[in-house]
Amino acid sequence: xxxxxxxxxxxxxxxxxxxxxxxxxxxxxxxxxxxxxxxxxxxxxxx
Amino acid sequence: xxxxxxxxxxxxxxxxxxxxxxxxxxxxxxxxxxxxxxxxxxxxxxxxxxxxxxxxxxxxxxxxxxxxxxxxxxxxxxxxxxxxxxxxxxxxxxxxxxxxxxxxxxxxxxxxxxxxxxxxxxxxxxxxxxxxxxxxxxxxxxxxxxxxxxxxxxxxxxxxxxxxxxxxxxxxxxxxxxxxxxxxx
Numbered sequence: 001x002x003x004x005x006x007x008x009x010x011x012x013x014x015x016x017x018x019x020x021x022x023x024x025x026x027x028x029x030x031x032x033x034x035x036x037x038x039x040x041x042x043x044x045x046x047x
Numbered sequence: 048x049x050x051x052x053x054x055x056x057x058x059x060x061x062x063x064x065x066x067x068x069x070x071x072x073x074x075x076x077x078x079x080x081x082x083x084x085x086x087x088x089x090x091x092x093x094x095x096x097x098x099x100x101x102x103x104x105x106x107x108x109x110x111x112x113x114x115x116x117x118x119x120x121x122x123x124x125x126x127x128x129x130x131x132x133x134x135x136x137x138x139x140x141x142x143x144x145x146x147x148x149x150x151x152x153x154x155x156x157x158x159x160x161x162x163x164x165x166x167x168x169x170x171x172x173x174x175x176x177x178x179x180x181x182x183x184x185x186x187x188x189x190x191x192x193x194x195x196x197x198x199x200x201x202x203x204x205x206x207x208x209x210x211x212x213x214x215x216x217x218x219x220x221x222x223x224x225x226x227x228x229x230x231x232x
Contacts, residue, residue, distance in 0.1 A: 003087040003218055007206040010094045014199045017101040029098050029115055033122065036095070040088055040126055045133060046220040047083030047142055 002039055009035065053108040053175035054191060057100040060165070061194035064097050067158060068201040072208070074151065080143050081212055081222040085130045089155045092123030094202040096162055101198070104191045108175040113166050120162040127156035142221075 009032045017025040048056075071090055074080045082090060099116030103109070130152040134141040141150045149157075169175075187195075212218065214226030 001213055001215055001217060003084065003091065003213060004206060004209045006088075006091050007094070007202060007209050010091055011199065011202045011206060013095065014097055014101060014195075014202060017098055018105060018195050018199065022102065022106055025098070025102065026111075026115065029095070032095065033118060036088065036091060037122060040122075040129075043084055043088075044220065045129075047085045047130070047133070 006032070006036060006039065048172035048175045050107055050175055050178075053169070053172070054104050054187065056169065057103040057108070058187075058191035058194045060100045061097055061104075061191075061198050064093060064100075065194065065197040065201055067093050068198070068205070071151075072201070072204070074146075075208065078144070080151075081224075083142060083220060083222065084218045085126060085133075086142075086151065086155075087209060087218065088126050089123055089130075089152065090205065092119055092126060093155075093158070094198065094205065095119045096123070097195075097198045097202075099166070101195055104187045104195060107178075108169075110170060110176065113170050117163060117166050120159045120166065124156055124159035124163065127152050127159060131156060 009028075013025060013028045013032050016028050068090070071082070071093075075082060096116050096119045098119065099112045099114075102112040102115070106112075130142070134150070143151055146154060209218075211225045211227045212222055214229075216226070219226070
């Protein structure tokens with residue numbers, strides 16, 4: 001479920017970069033990147 | 048390097064990202080290779096890599112846009128390296144099948160390394176950051192606009208495929224079937 005949410009967040013970031021304000025896109029990007037790193041840090045060491 | 052050439056090269060970068068996302072989809076749909084959680088995280092980084100080129104096409108090239116993509120590529124390379132190290136012991140068959148002798152996560156690491164080098168090379172050309180009075184940043188051509196929508200479309204398609212694969216719970220470590228479709232039967 002968390003990966004679906006991350007893909008959704010990336011889609012929103014890319015749409016904001018293309019259609020929205022630059023500052024908003026960069027802010028959303030920062031939040032999404034931190035969420036990706038956080039997911040990586042808490043996931044089990046498998047696969 | 049002029050601003051318009053920089054925009055064209057950034058559009059080419061977007062097509063390269065679209066190619067990677069499409070290849071991952073092809074492996075998933077045609078070969079039945081369902082991505083594991085770490086593979087999904089690497090795929091997410093490839094999609095997020097597009098932030099820099101999209102901002103460059105829309106607003107004109109800026110160092111901060113390239114920096115955003117560099118951060119993503121560094122994170123993606125770290126994620127791919129972790130998966131390589133998980134399977135580095137002799138006798139470990141690795142996860143999934145290999146393509147031209149390398150597993151997908153090894154190719155992902157190579158892809159992120161190429162992205163880091165390509166972005167660093169782009170940053171070498173200072174003239175792209177000067178306003179030369181040429182094409183306004185917002186007037187992206189069809190070539191660039193198509194690239195942007197291709198990447199956004201493929202990322203949106205990944206939302207649906209990941210939802211089908213993982214369902215509404217945590218994604219299985221070694222997925223063998225689409226969880227949401229299993230739940231509907």
